[in-house]
Structure formats: structure tokens, C-alpha cells
Amino acid sequence: MSELLNNILFLPEAASTFAERVDMLHHFVVGTTMVMSAGVGLAALFMFFRYRRRLPAQATEYVVPTLKTEFLFVSVPLVFFLAWFGIGFRDFTWVTTPPKDAMDVYVMGKQWMWKFAYPEGPNGVNVLHVPANRPVRLLITSRDVLHSFYVPAFRIKQDALPGRYTQIWFEATKPGTYQVLCTEYCGLSHSKMLAEVVVLPQEEYDVWIKDQRRGRLQDRQDALADTSLVPPVARMVEQGQVLAGSEGCLKCHSVDGSKHIGPTFLGMFDRVEKLDDGQDIRVDEAYITQSMMDPGAHLVAGYQNVMPTYQGKLQGPETAAIVEYIKSLRTPNVREGASEGPAYDAIQ
Amino acid sequence: MTPSSSIASPGAAPAHDEHHDHPNYLVDGTTIKSWLLTVDHKRIGLMFLFWVLLFFLVGGIFAMLIRLELLTPGPTIMDAMTYNRTFTLHGLVMIFLFMIPAIPAVFGNFMLPLMLGAKDVAFPRLNLLSLYIYLGGAMLALWGMLNGGLDTGWTFYAPYSTHTTTTVAPVLFGAFIIGFSSIVTGINFIVTVHTMRAPGITWFKMPLFVWAIYATSCIQVLATPVIGLLLVLVTVENLFGFGMFDPARGGDPVLFQHLFWFYSHPAVYIMVLPAFGVMSEIVASFSRKNIFGYRAVAYSSLGIAFVGFFAWGHHMFVSGQSTFVGGLFGVLTMLVGVFTAIKVFNWVGTVYKGAVDFKTPFAYFCGFLFFTVFGGMTGIALGTVSLDVPWHDTYFVVAHFHFIMVGATIMAFLAALHYWFPKMFGRTYHEGWGLVSAALIILGFNATFIPQFLLGNNGMPRRYYEYPERFQALNVASTAGASLLAFGFVIIACYLTYALFYGRAAGKNPWRSKGYEWLTESPPPTHNFVGPQPTYPEEPHFYVDPKKAEVPDAV
Numbered sequence: 033m034s035e036l037l038n039n040i041l042f043l044p045e046a047a048s049t050f051a052e053r054v055d056m057l058h059h060f061v062v063g064t065t066m067v068m069s070a071g072v073g074l075a076a077l078f079m080f081f082r083y084r085r086r087l088p089a090q091a092t093e094y095v096v097p098t099l100k101t102e103f104l105f106v107s108v109p110l111v112f113f114l115a116w117f118g119i120g121f122r123d124f125t126w127v128t129t130p131p132k133d134a135m136d137v138y139v140m141g142k143q144w145m146w147k148f149a150y151p152e153g154p155n156g157v158n159v160l161h162v163p164a165n166r167p168v169r170l171l172i173t174s175r176d177v178l179h180s181f182y183v184p185a186f187r188i189k190q191d192a193l194p195g196r197y198t199q200i201w202f203e204a205t206k207p208g209t210y211q212v213l214c215t216e217y218c219g220l221s222h223s224k225m226l227a228e229v230v231v232l233p234q235e236e237y238d239v240w241i242k243d244q245r246r247g248r249l250q251d252r253q254d255a256l257a258d259t260s261l262v263p264p265v266a267r268m269v270e271q272g273q274v275l276a277g278s279e280g281c282l283k284c285h286s287v288d289g290s291k292h293i294g295p296t297f298l299g300m301f302d303r304v305e306k307l308d309d310g311q312d313i314r315v316d317e318a319y320i321t322q323s324m325m326d327p328g329a330h331l332v333a334g335y336q337n338v339m340p341t342y343q344g345k346l347q348g349p350e351t352a353a354i355v356e357y358i359k360s361l362r363t364p365n366v367r368e369g370a371s372e373g374p375a376y377d378a379i380q
Numbered sequence: 381m382t383p384s385s386s387i388a389s390p391g392a393a394p395a396h397d398e399h400h401d402h403p404n405y406l407v408d409g410t411t412i413k414s415w416l417l418t419v420d421h422k423r424i425g426l427m428f429l430f431w432v433l434l435f436f437l438v439g440g441i442f443a444m445l446i447r448l449e450l451l452t453p454g455p456t457i458m459d460a461m462t463y464n465r466t467f468t469l470h471g472l473v474m475i476f477l478f479m480i481p482a483i484p485a486v487f488g489n490f491m492l493p494l495m496l497g498a499k500d501v502a503f504p505r506l507n508l509l510s511l512y513i514y515l516g517g518a519m520l521a522l523w524g525m526l527n528g529g530l531d532t533g534w535t536f537y538a539p540y541s542t543h544t545t546t547t548v549a550p551v552l553f554g555a556f557i558i559g560f561s562s563i564v565t566g567i568n569f570i571v572t573v574h575t576m577r578a579p580g581i582t583w584f585k586m587p588l589f590v591w592a593i594y595a596t597s598c599i600q601v602l603a604t605p606v607i608g609l610l611l612v613l614v615t616v617e618n619l620f621g622f623g624m625f626d627p628a629r630g631g632d633p634v635l636f637q638h639l640f641w642f643y644s645h646p647a648v649y650i651m652v653l654p655a656f657g658v659m660s661e662i663v664a665s666f667s668r669k670n671i672f673g674y675r676a677v678a679y680s681s682l683g684i685a686f687v688g689f690f691a692w693g694h695h696m697f698v699s700g701q702s703t704f705v706g707g708l709f710g711v712l713t714m715l716v717g718v719f720t721a722i723k724v725f726n727w728v729g730t731v732y733k734g735a736v737d738f739k740t741p742f743a744y745f746c747g748f749l750f751f752t753v754f755g756g757m758t759g760i761a762l763g764t765v766s767l768d769v770p771w772h773d774t775y776f777v778v779a780h781f782h783f784i785m786v787g788a789t790i791m792a793f794l795a796a797l798h799y800w801f802p803k804m805f806g807r808t809y810h811e812g813w814g815l816v817s818a819a820l821i822i823l824g825f826n827a828t829f830i831p832q833f834l835l836g837n838n839g840m841p842r843r844y845y846e847y848p849e850r851f852q853a854l855n856v857a858s859t860a861g862a863s864l865l866a867f868g869f870v871i872i873a874c875y876l877t878y879a880l881f882y883g884r885a886a887g888k889n890p891w892r893s894k895g896y897e898w899l900t901e902s903p904p905p906t907h908n909f910v911g912p913q914p915t916y917p918e919e920p921h922f923y924v925d926p927k928k929a930e931v932p933d934a935v
Contacts, residue, residue: 042835042837053766061761069753069757072725073749079736083667083731085736092667092733093733094922095669096670096933097934098934098935101729102676105673105721110718116764120767122766124697124703125707178540180772187770189773191699193627213839215773217532223460226848325627
């Protein structure tokens with residue numbers, strides 16, 4: 033039944049958990065609309081005929097609706113619209129809230145290609161490999177203008193914004209190759225900004241990623257043998273560590289838990305920080321990125337607004353690498369909740 | 381001019397030959413100057429008609445070029461840059477130069493004073509000024525289009541629009557100037573409705589077309605300044621690079637979208653509310669019935685105008701705005717749908733116990749109902765938030781807004797053109813050709829855009845110069861439909877032009893309508909009424925036999 037409807041509606045294959053939810057609501061809305069509007073249409077056609085004009089200047093009766101009729105006119109559509117909205121918003125919240133165990137992939141759009149980077153390496157252009165039946169969170173940004181990451185078979189779409197990270201997640205249900213299209217107009221070759229998602233069964237994916245990383249290691253060993261080759265830094269964490277040093281992050285942020293000009297990176301990720309306006313914020317990728325680009329937006333209580341913006345100084349992947357580096361500094365020793373006192377003993 | 385200034389003393393009917401002293405507005409002054417410098421709302425309306433039809437032709441040619449290019453998956457008749465410019469110009473011309481002024485500036489101008497029993501609008505000279513502001517802006521924009529053209533799409537999304545090397549500045553500045561024309565017309569109509577109603581025409585005896593134009597004018601006055609500001613910001617940004625939308629310098633690209641849709645969503649109602657108003661007149665006239673639920677229809681126009689201001693974020697569900705805000709905009713969008721549904725039910729209800737005469741304007745009314753119901757319901761579907769995720773920026777959205785915004789407006793524009801043709805020119809068109817071309821246009825419109833709904837379902841993004849081969853069949857179908865549509869318009873152009881010169885004299889009221897605008901001569905004399913101003917004891921479209929007891933039949 034739903035297969036038949038999908039064919040009539042020209043819907044592409046449904047290959048993610050979200051696609052199943054979207055299609056269900058789609059069928060509900062289309063079905064109800066068709067039945068209701070057929071009813072209204074047939075009633076109208078019947079009346080056009082039944083009440084056709086018989087005399088050129090025919091007089092008619094003065095008909096007005098009762099309160100009950102008006103109430104029906106308002107309430108029937110309202111009930112249906114709100115029901116659809118309820119289902120739709122539930123699904124939307126679901127697709128914008130990635131599960132905790134989701135695997136992360138950084139996505140960067142640029143005129144006119146898609147770049148994908150895994151926290152543990154490798155990086156790739158225009159082909160994204162993911163395992164089937166496992167939630168994948170995409171952290172999306174852009175290097176230049178707006179783009180939009182769209183996979184019809186997964187029914188997901190998210191705009192890529194320069195200087196910001198946005199996120200969406202999916203869980204592919206069937207191994208196969210699915211097209212990625214850019215859906216935000218981005219200039220001359222907008223229609224050529226295509227990529228693909230290759231969904232592999234978990235075992236094949238494990239083999240693939242191991243091969244990729246081994247390849248990178250091999251590259252590095254070759255590079256050590258031949259110093260003329262500059263080795264690409266394979267792991268984002270390592271890349272982030274290098275960048276944190278070279279970009280000056282570590283001048284103000286310690287990595288050993290001590291308080292300096294800025295909050296320490298140690299255990300920063302996922303910590304709940306108290307802000308200077310009294311609110312609490314959980315440190316996540318979005319907050320870290322925002323703090324790099326717009327440091328004064330949410331200031332942690334007890335620190336001065338002295339950090340310069342890294343807007344335009346860091347490339348998309350570099351920002352991602354630093355975020356991954358900070359994430360790697362999570363420690364089990366970090367207490368949950370707000371700080372209860374100074375992290376060090378004050379000098380007497 | 382006060383409403384009472386045109387009332388003659390009772391019994392002062394002119395004894396001499398009326399037609400000799402009071403020629404109709406078309407022949408009262410035949411020099412070119414008497415047209416170009418006229419302050420007569422009817423002549424200004426006609427001049428607007430000429431220009432909006434011309435721009436509709438230009439926009440239509442761009443549309444056909446787009447459809448031809450999309451016949452094959454690869455390059456067909458133009459290169460990518462030309463294609464990007466073509467769809468931008470199609471959108472710009474159709475929206476800013478045709479759809480926004482189409483019904484208010486042409487039929488609003490012509491009919492509003494007639495429907496209110498006034499001699500003219502409140503500020504006749506301002507009315508003429510709005511025409512020249514519109515033309516000035518249009519010329520600047522067209523100059524920019526011919527000297528390079530811009531390739532941003534009509535939405536000018538930053539930061540692309542601030543980076544592109546095409547001629548953004550003159551086109552956007554032209555659109556900025558056109559905005560003033562819209563504001564001026566809006567103010568003029570609001571003041572006219574408040575101050576120029578003839579004695580007897582209370583607020584709830586105003587024709588529903590006037591209510592719709594009133595609601596539209598409120599939106600024009602309140603929303604247009606926002607896009608004006610935004611267009612200036614983008615122009616300045618593009619010329620001097622201030623960095624307002626550039627994240628590398630602390631700007632925010634999403635800010636652009638909020639400002640843009642804060643105008644451009646209500647602008648959709650600037651286009652469809654007048655269409656709703658036209659249809660309320662036509663369904664009453666051709667089924668010889670008072671509008672079923674007059675107050676519900678009038679209030680829902682105001683409701684749409686109000687809620688329309690708070691639904692803009694539904695264009696941005698996947699733009700990175702927060703999930704909660706997405707939901708909020710989704711719910712508010714549903715309210716717009718409810719107001720529209722109230723109107724649809726009341727229009728259909730109007731036919732109940734009526735006397736339907738299936739003439740060309742009524743055929744367009746049927747087409748209009750179809751496009752409004754399906755255009756509206758696809759809008760509701762997009763407003764459920766989760767369905768918008770796959771549909772956003774695909775051909776589904778393109779088809780949706782062509783159904784509701786263009787389909788409904790074109791139906792109303794053509795219906796109005798046929799319904800008021802005798803009023804404006806005193807001649808009648810050929811009814812048979814009218815029905816044939818209406819059928820062609822409704823069919824052609826469906827054949828163009830139903831395939832586009834399916835293309836969107838299938839996943840084809842909008843603004844694609846080349847596309848994967850699996851989308852070709854539906855694109856060919858759409859182009860075939862567009863050709864049918866174009867053919868329908870050619871037929872209309874032919875028989876209406878013929879009727880303009882050789883059509884049968886229509887007489888005062890060929891439809892036997894009881895709309896207020898039909899109480900005067902067709903075409904009306906320059907000051908709309910000869911002799912004493914007509915009185916308005918009955919509500920508009922009151923078709924009850926005076927001998928019968930006036931007990932409303934409640935359903």
C-alpha cells in the first residue's frame with residue numbers, strides 16, 4: 033500500500049529511519065486532503081448544476097450561516113491542521129536531536145563540492161561512507177556562501193552556513209549508494225554540487241575505515257622516510273592540538289585544569305558552565321564554535337571578555353579539528369554540575 | 381475632497397443631455413498629455429494595466445526560456461550563467477512588476493472609488509505619482525538587468541548576493557524604488573476607505589473587494605519598509621562591503637533571511653488577498669447571492685493580514701534557526717490556513733440556493749477554487765515542519781507557490797479582467813473564446829505544475845541548470861504544459877484586443893450585477909457619477925425579491 037502510494041507520488045526509495053516517519057505523515061496529509069477536497073469539489077459541482085440560473089434577473093433567497101456552521105468551518109480544518117502539525121513537529125524535533133551514541137562526521141560545503149572529515153580520519157571529497165543501522169550526526173558548515181545538504185532517500189536536509197555549525201542526524205537502513213544534492217542556490221555550478229553517501233554494512237565499513245587509516249599511516253611512514261613530502265595530519269585531534277598551539281589558544285586556555293585567562297580545556301566539553309548573566313549552558317560543539325567566532329556572546333562567569341574572534345582566521349576543518357581536540361580532553365575526574373569553588377588554592 | 385462634496389441637492393437631476401456634458405473617462409480628453417498627467421483614478425488604473433501586462437509578457441518570456449532550457453538534462457539553449465540570470469529575472473519581473481501591483485494598482489485603483497461611491501481616491505496626485513515611481517524603479521531595474529543582469533535568484537540570499545560580481549546594485553535599488561510606489565498606493569487606499577465612503581456605506585456594507593484591498597494596503601504600508609531597508613543594506617554591502625551579513629566580520633547570513641521573509645511572506649498576501657477580494661465579488665455576482673458569511677470573509681482577510689506577519693520563519697525550517705522557533709512558526713502557519721479555509725467554505729456556500737450563470741469569470745472562479753485549495757493544502761503540508769525538511773527548496777515548493785500565489789492571482793486577474801471589461805471599456809468580449817481560453821489556461825497551469833510537485837517529491841532541487849537524468853520525463857511534461865498555458869494567453873490577447881475595438885456595446889450593467897460599482901455608467905464619466913450621487917440603501921449583492929419578506933434563511 034505505502035509502496036504503491038510512494039510510486040504514485042514519485043517518492044524516491046526510503047532508506048533511513050526518518051524517511052519512514054516522513055512518508056507516513058505525507059500519506060496521511062495527502063490522503064485526507066484528497067478526500068476532503070473531493071467532497072468540497074463535488075458539493076460545489078452539484079450546486080453549480082442544481083442552482084443553475086433559470087431567469088436572467090432571477091431573485092434568490094437571503095441565506096446566512098448559523099453560528100454552528102461557522103464553528104464547523106473553523107474547527108474542522110483547525111483540528112486536522114493541528115494534528116498534522118503535532119505529528120510533524122514531533123518528527124522534526126526527533127531529527128534535530130541526535131542520539132548520544134551517534135557517530136560524528138564533519139561536513140563542509142564550498143563552491144562547488146562537499147568535504148567530509150571523520151574525527152579519527154580520513155578526510156574525503158564528495159563521497160561519504162557511513163555504516164548502516166547506526167546513527168550518524170553531521171556537523172555542517174560552509175566555507176563561502178550558503179549551501180544545503182540534501183539526501184532525498186534519507187529525506188534529510190540542512191543548510192550549511194559560513195561561520196556556524198548546524199547539525200542533523202540520520203540512520204541509514206539499507207546499504208547502497210545515495211545521491212547528495214545542494215539545495216541552496218550557490219552560484220554558477222550549483223546544479224553540479226553533487227556528492228554521494230555510500231552506506232556499507234557495519235563489517236564492511238569497519239574494514240573500509242581501517243584500510244583508510246592504514247593508508248594514512250603508510251603515508252606518514254613514507255613521509256618520514258622522504259622528508260620532502262609534507263605529511264597531512266591524519267587525526268583531527270592531533271591536527272587540533274597543533275592548531276591550538278599555533279593559533280594561540282593555549283596562551284590563555286590551559287589543558288591541565290588550572291585557571292588562566294580563559295577556562296581550561298580539560299574536561300570543558302559537555303561541562304555545564306555558569307554564564308555571567310546567571311544562566312547555565314552545556315558546552316557542546318555549537319557553543320565552542322560560537323565562542324571561537326563570537327567570544328563575547330556567552331561569557332563564562334568569572335572571566336573577562338578579552339578573547340579575539342577567530343572569524344575568518346580559521347578554516348572550517350581547522351575549527352572542527354580544535355573542537356575535536358577539546359572533546360578529546362574529557363576526563364572522568366571532572367565533576368558534574370557547576371563549579372563549587374576555585375580549582376586551585378589561592379595564594380595566602 | 382470630502383465624501384459629501386459630491387452630493388447634489390435632491391431633485392437636481394440634470395435636464396440637459398448628459399452624454400454631451402459628461403463624456404466617459406475614455407474620451408474626456410484625447411491628447412497624450414491628458415493621459416500622462418491625468419489624476420483620474422480610472423485612467424491611472426488603465427495605464428497600470430498597460431504596464432503590468434507588458435511586464436507579464438516579459439516575465440512570461442523568461443518563464444518559457446526556463447522551461448525550454450530544462451527540456452534536457454544537459455545544456456539546451458543557454459549556458460549556466462544565462463540560465464541563472466533568466467530565473468532571477470523571471471522571479472523579479474513577475475513578483476515586483478506584475479503580481480504585487482497587478483490587482484491593487486489596476487482594479488483596486490479603478491474600482492475602489494466606484495465601490496465606495498466616491499469621485500476619486502483620497503489623494504489623486506499621489507496616485508499618479510505612484511505610477512511614475514513604479515515606472516522609474518522598473519526602468520532602473522531593467523537597465524541593470526540588460527547591463528549584466530543579476531544571478532542571485534529573486535530572494536537575493538546573502539552572502540552570495542553580496543559577493544556575486546553581477547549587477548546587484550541597480551536592480552536592487554530599482555526594487556527599492558518600486559517599494560515606495562507600493563507604500564504610496566497603500567496609504568492612498570487606506571485613507572480612501574476611511575474617509576471617502578458615501579453615506580449609506582458603513583464598514584460592514586463595503587464590498588468584500590474593498591475589504592481585501594484594505595487588508596492588502598495595511599500589509600503594504602507596514603511590511604514594504606522592511607524590504608526597502610534590506611535592499612539598501614544588500615546594495616551597500618555589495619558596493620562597499622560593510623560586512624553585515626558576512627560571518628568573517630561578525631555579520632550573520634541568517635539575519636538576511638529573517639529580514640527578507642519578514643516582508644516577503646506578507647508579500648504573498650499582498651498578492652493573494654486582492655485575488656480573494658475579486659473572487660468574493662464574482663461568486664456573488666454570478667450566483668446572484670449575498671456572500672455566505674460576509675463578516676467571516678471580511679474578518680478573515682484582516683486575520684490573514686495580521687497572522688501573515690508572524691509566519692515568516694516557515695521559510696527557514698532548515699536554515700539553522702532553533703527547533704522551538706521552527707515549531708512556533710509552524711503553528712502560526714496553520715492559522716493562516718484556517719482563515720483561508722473559512723473563505724473557501726463561504727465561497728462554496730454562496731452558491732447554495734443561488735442562480736449560477738457559468739460565464740468566463742465564473743470558470744476562472746472554479747480554477748481559482750482548485751488552485752487555492754491545493755496550493756493552500758500543500759502549504760499546510762509544508763507547515764507541518766517535518767515534511768518541509770525533504771521538500772524545502774525543491775520543485776515541490778516551486779509548484780506550491782505557483783499554485784497558491786500565481787495560480788490564484790492569475791485566475792483572479794483574468795476573472796477581473798473579463799468581469800470588469802465592460803465596466804472599463806464599455807464593450808463585451810466573445811463569451812465562447814473566453815470559456816475556451818479559460819479551460820486551456822486552467823489545464824495548462826495544472827499540466828505545468830503538477831509534474832513539478834512530483835519532481836519535488838522525487839527530489840529535484842530548484843534553480844538547477846542541469847539535472848540528473850531521472851528527472852527528465854517530468855520536466856518534459858512540465859514544459860509541454862507551459863506551452864499550453866502560453867497558447868491560452870495568446871488567445872486571450874487576441875480576442876480581448878479585438879473586443880477593445882470592435883466588441884459589442886455592453887450597456888450599463890451586462891451582468892445584471894448588484895455590486896456597487898455597477899450603479900454608474902459603463903464606462904463611467906470622469907467624475908464617476910452624473911447628477912446626484914447614488915444612494916446605497918441596500919448592501920452590495922442583494923438579490924432578494926423585494927416583494928418577499930426579508931427573513932434571512934439561516935443554514
